[in-house]
Each structure stands twice: as structure tokens, then as C-alpha cells.
Amino acid sequence: MLLHAIRLVRHHVDKLKRAHKRSPAWSKVEHAYKASNPSCACCGSQKRLQVHHCKPFHLHPELELDPSNLITLCMDLDCHLLVGHGDNFKDYNPDVREDSARVRNSSDLKATLKVVAAEAKAKRLSQ
DSSP states (O other): OHHHHHHHHHHHHHHHHHHTOOOTTHHHHHHHHHHHSOSOTTTOOOSSEEEEESSOTTTOGGGTTOGGGEEEEESSSSHIIIIISTTOTTEEOTTHHHHHHHHHTOSSHHHHHHHHHHHHHHHOEEO
16 A cells, blocks of 8 residues: 555656756856846846746746847846746746846845845745
8 A cells, every 4th residue: 555655646746847948948048148238138248058938938938039038147146036036046036037138137236135135025926
């Protein structure tokens, strides 16, 4: 009986893992996007760049490879974590594009990043 329960749990865990698997094309799309967007949309850094999904791919798998759902954010000033996820990688910021533009267009980047990060934290959505 216990073995059956363990197998059942493993089956469901494996099924969940497969459900959120990246597309085989993701690597190419990510590389191409970074090549055409080589700086952080938030602070302009060209270091430690990551391609962020505005709408998480596991919630919107149809948008995983759509360039209009992508934005380049860095880990240099923690823009990916602070603005993209509201300071928690388990959440996401539904206004990441607008918030990134606000920081990028400000005269005091670090102060605005701090304000926007706090706002992103307040409006973040759970994945």
C-alpha cells in the first residue's frame, strides 16, 4: 500500500515537472533576444543579463517564445529580482515594462530603482 502511494506521488510530481518544461527552441530565442536587446531595460547595464518573461511562461505557455512577452533585465543592479519579480522570484510584476521604463528614464537611477522596487513588491502577483 505504501509503495503504491509513493509511486502515485512520484507520477504526479513527474507530470508537474514535464508540464513546465521549456521549449527546445527557448535557447535560440533567448540568445537572439539578448543579441537584439543587449542592455537592461531598467538600468541600461550590459552585465549579468537575463531574459525575463513579462507573463510567466508556465502560466502562459503560448507566450514562452513570443518576443513581445520578453524583456532584458540584469542581475547587476538586481533589476531582474527587484523590478521583474518584486523582490521574490516566486512572484512577478505585471507592470515590469512600464516600471523598467520609469527607472531608465529617470535622472536619479538608483533612487528611482529603490522606489519602483518597493512599488513592484506591493503589486506583485503570485505565480
